[in-house]
Amino acid sequence: MSMSPRRRRQVFRVAGYVLFAAVLVAVAAAADWGRLSEAFFRLDVARSMFPDAITVALRNTIVYTLLAFVFGLTLGLVLALMRLSSILPYRWFATAYIELFRGLPALLVLFMVGYGVPLAFPDREIPGGVYGSVTVGLGLTAAAYMAETIRAGIQAVPKGQLEAARTLGMSHPRAMVSIILPQAFRIVIPPLTNEIILLTKDTSLVYVLGVTSTTIELTKFAGDSLNTRVNPTPLVVAGLLYLVITLPLSQLVRGLERRARKER
Amino acid sequence: MSTIEISGLHKSFGALEVLRGIDLSVEAGEVVCVIGPSGSGKSTLLRCVNLLEEPTSGTIRVAGTEVTDPDCDIDAVRRGIGMVFQQFNLFGHLTVRENVTIAQRRVLRRSRAEAERVATANLSRVGLLDKAGAYPAQLSGGQQQRVAIARALAMDPQLMLFDEPTSALDPELVGEVLAVMRGLAAEGMTMLVVTHEMAFAREVAHRVVFMDGGVVVEQGPPAEVFGSPREERTRTFLHRVLEPARVSENEIGVQRKE
Ligand SMILES: Nc1ncnc2c1ncn2[C@@H]1O[C@H](COP(=O)(O)OP(=O)(O)OP(=O)(O)O)[C@@H](O)[C@H]1O
Numbered sequence A: 001m002s003m004s005p006r007r008r009r010q011v012f013r014v015a016g017y018v019l020f021a022a023v024l025v026a027v028a029a030a031a032d033w034g035r036l037s038e039a040f041f042r043l044d045v046a047r048s049m050f051p052d053a054i055t056v057a058l059r060n061t062i063v064y065t066l067l068a069f070v071f072g073l074t075l076g077l078v079l080a081l082m083r084l085s086s087i088l089p090y091r092w093f094a095t096a097y098i099e100l101f102r103g104l105p106a107l108l109v110l111f112m113v114g115y116g117v118p119l120a121f122p123d124r125e126i127p128g129g130v131y132g133s134v135t136v137g138l139g140l141t142a143a144a145y146m147a148e149t150i151r152a153g154i155q156a157v158p159k160g161q162l163e164a165a166r167t168l169g170m171s172h173p174r175a176m177v178s179i180i181l182p183q184a185f186r187i188v189i190p191p192l193t194n195e196i197i198l199l200t201k202d203t204s205l206v207y208v209l210g211v212t213s214t215t216i217e218l219t220k221f222a223g224d225s226l227n228t229r230v231n232p233t234p235l236v237v238a239g240l241l242y243l244v245i246t247l248p249l250s251q252l253v254r255g256l257e258r259r260a261r262k263e264r
Numbered sequence B: 001m002s003t004i005e006i007s008g009l010h011k012s013f014g015a016l017e018v019l020r021g022i023d024l025s026v027e028a029g030e031v032v033c034v035i036g037p038s039g040s041g042k043s044t045l046l047r048c049v050n051l052l053e054e055p056t057s058g059t060i061r062v063a064g065t066e067v068t069d070p071d072c073d074i075d076a077v078r079r080g081i082g083m084v085f086q087q088f089n090l091f092g093h094l095t096v097r098e099n100v101t102i103a104q105r106r107v108l109r110r111s112r113a114e115a116e117r118v119a120t121a122n123l124s125r126v127g128l129l130d131k132a133g134a135y136p137a138q139l140s141g142g143q144q145q146r147v148a149i150a151r152a153l154a155m156d157p158q159l160m161l162f163d164e165p166t167s168a169l170d171p172e173l174v175g176e177v178l179a180v181m182r183g184l185a186a187e188g189m190t191m192l193v194v195t196h197e198m199a200f201a202r203e204v205a206h207r208v209v210f211m212d213g214g215v216v217v218e219q220g221p222p223a224e225v226f227g228s229p230r231e232e233r234t235r236t237f238l239h240r241v242l243e244p245a246r247v248s249e250n251e252i253g254v255q256r257k258e
């Protein structure tokens, strides 16, 4: 008996559901639930992490993210404008910077800022201690990505907008500030929010700078708890706390993108 | 002193010479319509007048100021020249009212109250005061173009440039924009208009300029240019524009398979 293509598609669909459910049941049956909950979901271990997990670790993760983001955004905007400048050396510099920092591991840059530069200039230091080093160390890399995002945003604003502004007698900088950048930023809010999500995760690298009990962030905090309690539950707790930051952000991105599609 | 005096204007884009020696003047209060085939350089001519394009050679004076002089303050000159584009180019992040006030505030440094007053007057002028709070995306093309005209008028220009202001509009929206332009002409505004609306040119223009291949082929009162064109190229163009349904296959070189 031969099936019509439509009938066949239906059968494949049902088979797909059945396969998924079967695998799920098999895994659940094979798993050692007692062992799993003993390892990853020990309530007493989890409870012992609070309130420091939130008041210190989560707070620092957010602070590092915001500092690096503001630094990266500012530098990224300058680089984007240089990239689009009519002055050739500015374009060269911006292009070289972007290529360089997109090509280097964030960890290497963090080492350079945290240890390399202090070794070279022992009599000076980056203000703000570890906060300053993190701002610069993560911000330098973030700036390279954000510069490209912002440049694309500026270029996505129709050329006629600048012409209309100039025709009304606005100078180029004035037109940039009042007309082009506000529209460009609207375009780049979703990708910039993605940059924040990436930065949030990159703050886990900060431990290499040697953080103290007051400057500790989530990943290092979880690692330390794991060591003292000899139990991996802290990793699960830290993971959930990261999601507290990143899930609303990605939700926001999705919402903004949906709205942008509608406006078009 | 003419409002616009163009002499010996040449403009090339790389190897492509788009304007090949244009001499043209527009008197105060005059309405001049520029017509001609696509690619003949009409937009480029208009854009040279307010230096959106840098002329390759030649001089352009606007109200006595030589805009082609490197020492000329081009931002100051542009303040006095309104320009309306085919694609409207309203500022999408600003409301209609803000579109009309922003340059008054930032460029002319008018007070908020003064800018609002001028905006209200000009939005009424184009019949869109009730849309002052709307965003451009919420308006029809014809409404957007009328706002663009109000935005230009709010700067008190002594000269208005129009580059095919109705070409991007649905046919039923063309009339409202032309009505506003006709009103402006009646008030004595100096206007240089690139258009494919031959009826408008015939009725409103004091002078019609026919361009082809980067030169002015012929110019004169609309009755003459439309009624008894002197040049063959003008006749061909007018025939194709005015009677598009009657262009024969012969004319365009169609060869039929036997
Ligand atoms: N920025 C530019 N760079 C290169 N070539 C250009 C540029 N602007 C215009 N051109 C070319 O110059 C020629 C004249 O263009 P222009 O826009 O002035 O013609 P037009 O008469 O306005 O035509 P249309 O009726 O299609 O608007 C065209 O061949 C066009 O491709």
Ligand SMILES: [Mg+2]
Pocket (backbone or CB within 6 Å): B042, B043, B044, B163, B164
């Ligand atoms: Mg054109």
